[in-house]
Amino acid sequence: MIMLSTIRRILTQLRHDPRTIALIVVVPTLLITLIYFMYDGQPRVFDRIALTMLGIFPFITMFLITSIAMLRERTSGTLERLFTTPVGKLDLLFGYGIAFGGAAAVQAAVAAGFAYGVLGMRAAGGLGLVVLIAVANAVLGVALGLLCSAFARTEFQAVQFMPLVVAPQLLLCGLFVPREAMTGWLQAISDVLPMSYSVQALTEVGQHADPTGTMWRDLGVVLGAIIVALAVGAATLRRRTE
Amino acid sequence: MDTAIEVTGLVVRRGKRAVLDGFSCSVPRGSVTGLLGPSGSGKTTLMRTVVGVQKVVAGTVTVLGVPAGAPALRSKIGYLTQAPSVYADLTVRENARYFASLHRLGKDAADQALETVGLTGAAGQLVADLSGGQRSRASLACAIVSRPELLVLDEPTVGQDPVLRDELWAHFRRMAADGATVLVSSHVMDEANRCDRLLLIREGVLIADDTPAAVKKSAGSDDLDQAFLNLIRAHEAVAA
Numbered sequence: 001m002i003m004l005s006t007i008r009r010i011l012t013q014l015r016h017d018p019r020t021i022a023l024i025v026v027v028p029t030l031l032i033t034l035i036y037f038m039y040d041g042q043p044r045v046f047d048r049i050a051l052t053m054l055g056i057f058p059f060i061t062m063f064l065i066t067s068i069a070m071l072r073e074r075t076s077g078t079l080e081r082l083f084t085t086p087v088g089k090l091d092l093l094f095g096y097g098i099a100f101g102g103a104a105a106v107q108a109a110v111a112a113g114f115a116y117g118v119l120g121m122r123a124a125g126g127l128g129l130v131v132l133i134a135v136a137n138a139v140l141g142v143a144l145g146l147l148c149s150a151f152a153r154t155e156f157q158a159v160q161f162m163p164l165v166v167a168p169q170l171l172l173c174g175l176f177v178p179r180e181a182m183t184g185w186l187q188a189i190s191d192v193l194p195m196s197y198s199v200q201a202l203t204e205v206g207q208h209a210d211p212t213g214t215m216w217r218d219l220g221v222v223l224g225a226i227i228v229a230l231a232v233g234a235a236t237l238r239r240r241t242e
Numbered sequence: 243m244d245t246a247i248e249v250t251g252l253v254v255r256r257g258k259r260a261v262l263d264g265f266s267c268s269v270p271r272g273s274v275t276g277l278l279g280p281s282g283s284g285k286t287t288l289m290r291t292v293v294g295v296q297k298v299v300a301g302t303v304t305v306l307g308v309p310a311g312a313p314a315l316r317s318k319i320g321y322l323t324q325a326p327s328v329y330a331d332l333t334v335r336e337n338a339r340y341f342a343s344l345h346r347l348g349k350d351a352a353d354q355a356l357e358t359v360g361l362t363g364a365a366g367q368l369v370a371d372l373s374g375g376q377r378s379r380a381s382l383a384c385a386i387v388s389r390p391e392l393l394v395l396d397e398p399t400v401g402q403d404p405v406l407r408d409e410l411w412a413h414f415r416r417m418a419a420d421g422a423t424v425l426v427s428s429h430v431m432d433e434a435n436r437c438d439r440l441l442l443i444r445e446g447v448l449i450a451d452d453t454p455a456a457v458k459k460s461a462g463s464d465d466l467d468q469a470f471l472n473l474i475r476a477h478e479a480v481a482a
Contacts, residue, residue, distance in 0.1 A: 005343035013331045016368060077327030081384075084293045084321040085344045086313075240297045240311065242256060 002087055006095030010069070014103060020065070024103060028057035028111040036119045043120065050121045051202045052175050054112050054130055058104040058138035059195065060166050066100055066145030067158045074149065083239040092237065093230050097142050104138030105131065125205035129215070133205065136222045137198045143229035150236035169195035174203075194225035245304075246271040246392055246423035247292055252301035254287050261287045262446045265301070269425055269439070274418045276437035276454075277427040278470070284446040285427040286324060289394050292425065293321045306392060317345060320390035324397050326381035330370040334361050334380045337369060341384035355387040358413055360406055375401040382410075386417075393417065395426040399433065411436050431466040442470055449477050 014021060032050050039046040073079040073092075082092070108131045115121035123130055144165055152158035172182070172190040179190050179200075190196045201218035205211070247269035254262040261284045269275045277285050290296035291303055294311025303310035306318060328337045338352035345351075356362050359379040364372065369380055382398055393414075399407045411433065414424045418438070426437070434440055435454050442450040442457070450457050450473050454466065461469035461476075 001346065002344055005340060009329070009332070009336070009340045012336055013329060016331050016333075076330075077323040077325055078329060080290075080295050081321055081323060081327045082344070083295055084316060084319055085341070085388075086316045087344055240295055242297050 003091040003095055003098075006087070006091050007099045010095055010099035011102070013069075014099075024061055024065075024107050025110050028053070028061075028107060029114045031057070032111055032115050032121075033119065036115075043122075046119070047121050047123070047206060048203070049175070050115050050119070051123055051130065051206045052173070052199050054108060054115065054134050055137045055198045055202045056170060056173075056175075056195070057111065058108050058134045059141040059169075059198075060162070061107065062100050062104050062138040062141035063145040063148075063165060064159065064162055065103075066096055066142045067149045067152065067161060068155055070096070070146050070149035071152055071155060071158045075153075079237075080241070089234050089237045093143075093146065093234055096146060097139050097226075097230070100142045101135055101139045104141075105135045108134035108138070123206045124209045125207075125211060125215075129205045129211060130202065133198055133201050133219060133222075136219060136226070137195070140194055140198070140222055140226050140229065143226045143233060147229050147233040147236060150233070169193045172196065173199040175199060194222050197221040197225075244271050245269070246273075246306060247425065248302075248304040249288070249291075250302050252288075252291065252303060253299040254284075254291060254296060255299050256287065260299075260446065262291075265443075265446060265448060267441055267448055267451055269423060269441075271423050272418055272421050273438040274414050274424045274426065274436070275439045275441060276434045277425060277441050277443065278429065278431075278434055279427075279443040280429065282445075283443050285443060286396055288443070289321075289396050289425065289427065292392075293319055293394050315392075317388070318391040320385040320388060320393045322378075322382050322385040322393075322395045322398055326369075326374075326377040328369050328377070328381045328384055331368065333366055333368055334372070334376075334383070335365040337380055338365075338383050338387055342387045345388035347388060351387055351389075352383075355383040358386060359383045360409065375403065375406075378402075379406075386413075389417075389422075391422055393422060393424045393426075395424065397427055397429075399428065399430065407433075431470075434466050442473065444474055444477075447477070449473050 032053060035049055036046055112127050112130050116127055148161040149158060172193055173195045179187060182190060197218040201215045204215040245268050250266050252262050252265040253260060279285050287296060291298060292305055292310055305315055308314055338355050339349055342352040356365050359382050361379055361383060364376060369377055399410055418424050437454060440450060440454055440457055458464055458469045461472040463469040463472055
């Protein structure tokens with residue numbers, strides 16, 4: 001009940017901000033169109049990169065939105081006030097996860113639908129699985145955003161966590177250099193970064209008509225990372241502060 | 243049980259500084275108690291402790307018969323922070339309804355709270371578009387929406403129109419008459435006269451704890467401003 005009204009409250013806040021909604025929905029589609037023209041005449045390469053980007057965009061967007069939204073809750077006093085009411089930590093964590101996960105589903109569905117219908121992107125496993133993995137990635141972004149907001153005092157600091165959290169994952173996820181071709185220590189780092197698994201899962205969906213065991217395992221790893229990030233994030237939500 | 247808040251030997255540190263160092267006081271149920279003192283004297287820290295969001299080094303704080311911060315209190319307390327803590331990107335009504343929903347209350351409760359703070363006409367406006375005074379009233383509406391047993395208000399009337407301030411105080415009195423306890427901080431002395439009891443606090447030390455009339459009598463002045471000054475001087479003379 002409290003969780004539901006928290007979800008509604010977060011989505012209402014989003015609804016009052018049409019520019020943010022437009023950016024969430026339109027920007028990934030625009031960038032994928034850009035990639036389409038960059039790899040004009042190389043449909044296989046476009047398929048691979050577009051699929052990967054469909055997993056990465058929701059992660060970046062939701063990480064940023066959540067870390068700023070949560071930082072606002074912390075600095076504006078609303079979080080302190082919420083903690084004097086019957087709100088539970090889980091109401092907040094799941095409230096943000098579900099609300100922004102839903103927004104990410106819309107974002108991923110629009111971008112994937114456009115890539116498929118207009119740009120001719122092909123994924124052997126179908127769009128449903130692509131969107132599912134994209135949403136899992138988005139929720140991972142929400143969970144890490146909630147966590148990182150605890151380490152930022154200002155919005156300036158909060159946005160600086162974006163390159164720190166996103167860039168290494170983007171560089172080492174196998175998009176630029178295949179993971180197998182990386183030197184040992186790089187591969188070891190890549191192995192502990194959750195985005196490596198979501199990108200691999202998307203690659204599996206691109207190549208196989210039916211969901212593979214590797215894909216499910218990768219998705220499981222991402223879910224595990226979400227749970228760990230949420231649990232650590234919950235520990236940073238303190239009812240009592242200094 | 244006629245004590246709403248009982249504070250004994252409270253020690254709170256922020257950074258290295260002890261904001262409250264062995265502070266004790268008590269607040270009777272069904273009263274309006276004014277917490278007065280200059281900025282930085284520990285008023286907000288004391289209020290944060292009472293509502294259970296302040297880390298405490300030592301001492302006991304009992305609120306409505308249970309330790310401050312106990313889960314059972316979360317449905318019985320209304321807390322107004324000094325800076326308006328409402329969502330700027332929601333309308334006034336949406337804010338009130340959200341905070342009402344946390345107490346499993348519906349839109350009637352929200353509308354009533356907005357009526358009380360005189361914001362019915364602005365209910366559809368985004369909080370970001372409101373004046374400072376309206377914003378703090380929106381925040382107040384969210385604190386009173388659950389009709390709490392204990393209302394903790396940190397400077398609720400700053401920047402408010404005098405007529406409205408008068409109405410708000412009348413409302414606090416009504417709530418107390420209905421059995422609620424109101425702890426309200428202020429630095430406006432004419433408001434202190436409207437309290438049942440006063441707690442004067444300076445640099446984390448309780449200087450007076452009495453009715454306004456008794457405070458004035460013991461300080462030998464009919465003017466509360468002057469009375470407080472006398473009490474502070476007397477206190478310093480004892481300390482020195």
